[in-house]
Amino acid sequence: MAQLKYNRILLKLSGESLMGDQGFGIDSKMLSHYAEQVKELLELGVQVAIVIGGGNIYRGLQANESGIERVQGDYMGMMATVINGMALQSALETVGVYTRLISAIEMKQIAEPYIRRRAIRHLEKGRVVIFSAGTGSPYFTTDSAAALRANEINADVILKGTRVDGIYNADPEKDATATKFDNLTFAKVISMGLSVMDMTAFTLCRENNLPIIVFDINTKSNLKDIVEGKPIGTLVEG
Template identity: 70%
Template sequence: MKYNRILLKLSGESLMGNVQYGIDPERLNQYAAEIKAVVEEGIEVAIVIGGGNIYRGVQAEESGIERVQGDYMGMLATVINGMALQSALERIGLFTRLMSGIKMEQVCEPFIRRRAIRHLEKGRIVIFGAGIGNPYFTTDSTASLRAIEIQADVVLKGTRVDGVYTADPEKDPSATRYSTLTFREAYEKNLNIMDMTAFTLCQENGLPVIVFDMNKPGNLLKILKGEKYGTLIQ
């Protein structure tokens, strides 16, 4: 395997699958099966999942809710998604731990870096919920920070397209996919891969990012076996 410890970043919207809102059980079970295939190869897996299928903090001002309050609402949405993914993973025999940036002992552990690393070393899947516990930070930033803290080898950003394109491939049929990019090229081309904070954290700490299509079965395992798939930013 090319990587030993990974951080998988999933968007909340990806969990909607074929439904208009919330969580699609079929998509949830598909993701759980993909993750199980990776864990069975001995890979240590940490996961950060967004909450956009339930609530996005950036929507706060549009609805008249204060931005900080809206961000906390978004963080709670990520915990709901984390609990759903945890349940799906445990249903197929995997061991998990849900860790939160906001204390809520009844449903998850508080994030403690050394404890998270120990869980990974014991073969448990660690799901990070509630962002970093502070407003104004996206789940992309959370993924980058947590990956650095747990000394992950790579951030794998699962999306619904198979990499980074010159334009939106769903709108522009002439768009072409990049196989590799540097962080500087991504900045200069203004490619909306991750927010600037997340990107800067990865760049300054030498942490590569791979953008790939998580919805196609087998893609996650292919990347970990070293197959050139998706777009590598390093």
């Protein structure tokens, strides 16, 4: 077995990452893509927790133009993350991975309530833990939920999967001259105003010395390479 740099990770996925080439919703091919990658990590002995957003469902409602009140809208977004969590759970179990879907909002028919010690025990038993419904409170993003849960379960790192291969000084999808960073300090990210995570999440990681790696989730070997210590994406620490 290869020597692992990270033994317990929290993988942060956006809801949009499930859309594939669609304009909204869930693409079954993307579910299979992520499930196979996570299965490969488990076979290496990595403990895996996942936080997934809900933008593929909630933003389809065009909430900003709907007149939905902010707190109500935030709870609707939390429900969207539960739907995505259920879909990912199904995809993982299809490839033979044991999972537990945990919700920050009680819905006992489909998900366990969040209990920190129980979540850690699931990880120790080799189950993938999917955290859904954000933090359970409005005004907090799923980035904040990822930072909070990663710290609570003593994860070694947050792996933030995106469509690009790291952090750039400009949007590489719009600016061909954008320069990629291999390593950054938390202070440098703040001083440069780079969008890694929202500031609540980012501050929580900085204060607890929890590193963040931003990487291209669509390249199949990246997750495995990262946990084995290869320099993939952009590492934010210090």
